[in-house]
């Protein structure tokens with residue numbers, strides 16, 4: 342009889358289907374285990390459901406937790422560290438095979454990986470090259486000055502939504518801050534202490550939001566959200582909007598969905614002219630093995646995680662999604678195959694170039710804030726007030742910062758005395 346175990350994941354839509362494919366591949370590859378994979382329809386609900394299930398002793402063996410939930414999981418102690426799981430189950434893993442920048446995000450200060458890197462990403466700037474040509478734009482959207490100029494030309498050429506944006510803080514606030522070398526919070530974005538405070542209301546981010554607001558007032562940048570009927574990725578693939586900032590993870594979906602013959606490309610996120618660009622942040626999610634399951638399930642979990650880390654699986658997963666390969670052997674295999682030489686895959690190498698643009702620093706290592714899901718919500722609520730109700734930018738961001746700091750203080754209290762790493 343096969344040992345069954347559960348895997349909960351947050352991806353949905355096309356990317357969710359690809360997770361199901363990965364599960365099927367594993368189940369077909371062996372006859373000892375059966376992985377049961379269930380989408381929780383969103384990264385934030387996966388985090389919530391996992392924690393609730395753990396309390397009720399109904400947790401899955403493996404769960405997919407996004408970047409923003411990393412510290413919550415780390416401090417919960419509700420998991421089995423990656424290295425321990427593999428050693429306990431007889432697997433020899435070359436931990437150095439994971440890209441350093443990615444692995445560090447999920448490791449303790451001593452470098453011990455807590456979870457398994459799986460779907461790593463960064464944000465990219467997508468643009469419709471055919472529309473650029475029609476509008477007579479002969480430069481790349483590499484700076485925000487160029488993006489503004491491109492937006493004006495697109496508008497003049499009759500395009501209704503030169504740039505579509507939503508209230509996702511990940512590209513707008515988090516990635517923007519990193520590449521512009523701005524802190525999001527004190528104490529190295531939380532890495533150096535739970536007594537961290539957000540500072541996004543005092544950095545270049547404030548002027549950046551003001552710029553977005555001005556562009557929105559001139560109808561050059563247009564809000565596109567699910568609530569309003571269409572989020573930014575469908576807005577781009579339906580050619581409603583000609584520029585968006587979103588995850589490289591959407592690269593596969595965009596390529597499949599845009600009609601044939603439409604030229605498109607990606608660039609690194611733009612910076613303001615004169616900025617010394619820094620590396621962007623690792624996004625996406627990692628796989629955590631939850632504590633408290635029967636030993637037999639851990640054998641299956643280890644087998645599955647080992648299966649995913651094989652170069653051919655890394656290559657397959659990266660190809661069909663857009664996520665960057667998380668291991669050096671996976672990346673080398675793709676390069677050797679000439680994967681990145683072909684359009685539109687050429688653009689995907691830019692994601693790696695963006696992530697490794699400079700060595701990481703306090704402002705670019707990552708974000709290590711507790712309850713970061715709620716903090717993101719506070720910021721998006723303030724962005725919604727700014728862009729939908731014309732609220733004052735500085736005032737809204739100040740209030741969002743105040744509410745975020747209250748969340749951080751509660752988190753600090755919950756984990757008082759616990760070492761961060």
Ligand SMILES: O=P(O)(O)OC[C@H](O)CO
Pocket residue numbers: 384407408409460461462463511588589590623624625626
């Ligand atoms: O869309 P993804 O999977 O690349 O994730 C983006 C962010 O990191 C989510 O927090």
